[in-house]
Amino acid sequence: MKSPAARLMVDLRYLRALARRFRSTLLLAAVIFGLGPLLYHWRYVGPGGDGISYGEALxxxxxxxxxxxxLPYVSDWLVETLNILIPPVSIALVVDGVVRFAYLFFARHKNDKEWVSVVSETMKGHVVVCGAGRVGYRVVTQLREMGKDVVVVEKxxxxxxxxxxxxxxxPLLIDDTRSPLCLPRTxxxxxxxxVCATDDxxxxxxxxxxxRRLNPGIxxxxxLFDDDLGAKVRDTFKAEALSSSSLAAPAMALAALxxxxxxxxxxxxxxxVVSLFVVRDGLPGMNVSQVRDRFGGLALSLIRGDTETLHPTGDVVLQAGDQVTVQASYPEYCALRAFTGESDAPAYADHDNFLMPGYRSAG
Incomplete structure (x- = not known):
C-alpha cells in the first residue's frame, strides 16, 4: 500500500500529465475568461453611457x-463580434475539453484507452507487460511486490x-498490439x-x-513456446527469450526423482536446487558456515519454533528440529542428503509430512 504522501505525488503527476494533454484547451479557456472580460471592460459602453467593471464583464x-x-445590446462591432464568437467556442471548449478533463481526472477507474495513456505519461522506468493470462498476471504481481510501476496490455x-x-x-489497456497506437499509449x-507474455x-x-523501434534501449x-526460435532470438535479437517448457522441464524432472x-x-x-532440510542426523551441532564450507549449501532461511530468519549468519548453530532451506548444486545437494542419512528420496506418502505448508510439490 502506498503512503498518503506517495498517493499525493501520483495524483500531482497525473494532474500534470492531464494539463500537458489539454494544454490547448486550458490556453483557450484562459483567453476566453481572462482576455474576454478585459475587452468588455475596455470597450463596452451601456445605453446610459456608463462602462462596466471587470466583475460585470466576467x-x-x-x-x-x-x-x-x-448585458444589453450595444452597437459596437467588437462587442458584437465577441457576443457572437464566445458562445460556440465556449460550448466546444466545454464539450471537448473541460468535460473530458474532468472525466479523466475523477473517473480514473474506467480504464479506457485515453485514461491509460494519461496514467502512462506519469511513469518513467516502468515495465510494460503484454498479456493478461496466467503468466502475465504472475509477472505483474511479482513486479508490483518489488515496487515497480506496471502497465498491462491485453487484446x-x-x-x-x-x-x-x-x-x-x-493500468490495463484493452487494445490490439498490432495497432500502431497501442505501445505509444503505454x-x-x-x-x-x-515483457511479451501472450500465448502467440x-x-x-x-x-x-x-x-525496440520506439525505445532502442528497452x-x-x-x-516463446518454440525452444529453437528462442535460441535464435537470444543470439540475434539480444533479448531474454524464455520457453515455458525449458523452464519447467528441470523442475518436473527433479520432482520426479x-x-x-x-x-x-x-x-x-x-x-x-533449493530444498528444505529438517535438522536431524549429522546436522545438529554444525553451524551455518560449516554446512556451506563442507557441502556448498547456502542457508536461505532458518525456522526455529515460530521464528523464521532469512539469511541466517554463519555462526548460527543448528539444533535438532530446525528447518533450513538450503540452496546448492545438485551434486552438493545429494552429498548433503547422504550425510544426513537421507540419500534415497522419501516415499510419496511421507512427502507432505516432510515439507512445510507452502513448499509442497505440485506432484
Whole structure:
C-alpha cells in the first residue's frame, strides 16, 4: 500500500500529465475568461453611457458560455463580434475539453484507452507487460511486490485476469498490439522493460520489434513456446527469450526423482536446487558456515519454533528440529542428503509430512 504522501505525488503527476494533454484547451479557456472580460471592460459602453467593471464583464462572459448574455445590446462591432464568437467556442471548449478533463481526472477507474495513456505519461522506468493470462498476471504481481510501476496490455476484454487486474487498480489497456497506437499509449519510450507474455509466439516477436523501434534501449523479455526460435532470438535479437517448457522441464524432472526439491534453476552449466532440510542426523551441532564450507549449501532461511530468519549468519548453530532451506548444486545437494542419512528420496506418502505448508510439490 502506498503512503498518503506517495498517493499525493501520483495524483500531482497525473494532474500534470492531464494539463500537458489539454494544454490547448486550458490556453483557450484562459483567453476566453481572462482576455474576454478585459475587452468588455475596455470597450463596452451601456445605453446610459456608463462602462462596466471587470466583475460585470466576467459575469457576462460566463453566461455567454450558455448562450445567455447578461448585458444589453450595444452597437459596437467588437462587442458584437465577441457576443457572437464566445458562445460556440465556449460550448466546444466545454464539450471537448473541460468535460473530458474532468472525466479523466475523477473517473480514473474506467480504464479506457485515453485514461491509460494519461496514467502512462506519469511513469518513467516502468515495465510494460503484454498479456493478461496466467503468466502475465504472475509477472505483474511479482513486479508490483518489488515496487515497480506496471502497465498491462491485453487484446481481449474477457481474458482470464482482466477483472483481477482492474480490481487491483493496475493500468490495463484493452487494445490490439498490432495497432500502431497501442505501445505509444503505454509510454513505452520511457519504459525500462517490456515483457511479451501472450500465448502467440509471432505476436510476442512483433511486440518486441515494435518496442525496440520506439525505445532502442528497452530491455525485452519474450515468452516463446518454440525452444529453437528462442535460441535464435537470444543470439540475434539480444533479448531474454524464455520457453515455458525449458523452464519447467528441470523442475518436473527433479520432482520426479526427489519431491523434497522446492525449486531448481541453472547457472551456466550448473544445475542449482533449493530444498528444505529438517535438522536431524549429522546436522545438529554444525553451524551455518560449516554446512556451506563442507557441502556448498547456502542457508536461505532458518525456522526455529515460530521464528523464521532469512539469511541466517554463519555462526548460527543448528539444533535438532530446525528447518533450513538450503540452496546448492545438485551434486552438493545429494552429498548433503547422504550425510544426513537421507540419500534415497522419501516415499510419496511421507512427502507432505516432510515439507512445510507452502513448499509442497505440485506432484
Amino acid at each position: 459575469h457576462h462572459v460566463y453566461f455567454l458560455l450558455f448562450g445567455q448574455p447578461s 481481449r476484454e474477457d481474458a482470464t485476469f482482466v477483472s483481477a487486474l482492474r480490481d487491483e487498480n493496475v 509510454h513505452v519510450k520511457k519504459a525500462s522493460a517490456i 509466439d509471432l505476436a510476442n516477436l512483433n511486440i518486441a520489434l515494435d518496442a 530491455r525485452v523479455v519474450i515468452r 526427489d519431491p523434497r526439491l522446492i525449486h531448481s534453476f541453472r547457472i551456466g552449466k550448473h544445475l542449482m
